Amino acid sequence: MMIKGSCLCGDIHFETGAEPKGASMCHCSQCRKQSGGIWSSAYVADSDLTITGPVSWYAASDLAKRGSCPRCGSYLFWKAHDEDTTSFALGAVDGSTRLKITKHIFVASKGDYYDIADTVPQQD
Template structure:
């Protein structure tokens, strides 16, 4: 079981499913919303339980981003029409048992760091 929460504790999430596609996103939207690289993994919506007042923001017609209205923690990403939701690995309470599989949107990464872990990168 993976469990997580926002900084203030108003939102909790959990899943018993094995998350897929653990990645680190370097796009400008994730950098602006999280203040850095956003690490996440995804599960089917039916396998994710979310408790609390998630504020869903449609950043683009292609996706929504879920955050806590009280503390601002950026917790979820959901593609339009998809049956999966990505959750922030940094919000997980305890170990995840996962390893990052890829870096995404590396063409728009910040100029202030290097990606040097040997994990595959996608522009």
């Protein structure tokens, strides 16, 4: 099954035929700033992910870089410098992801304007 996604303006497209892993919702301050809220993603091996378009990469820390569209601003990708996987935004997927969130991460940094009301495991 192929998963396909794109940014808001359509300049950037991505697709993978692999089974994504680690579907999560990130509440960290960097994702909050970049996405405007919680960032939901899953990851695949770099070799299983095809990206087309002019992704703008921003290294927000020494650990990872974040890929977005320079035209419309969609925050699409997260990639650790020392790992050969890339996370993609579940919200950018067109159609069904057939995935379920498996964890909330960085919940200690979450905004104070919502509660996490599901039973999915939480990690600080």
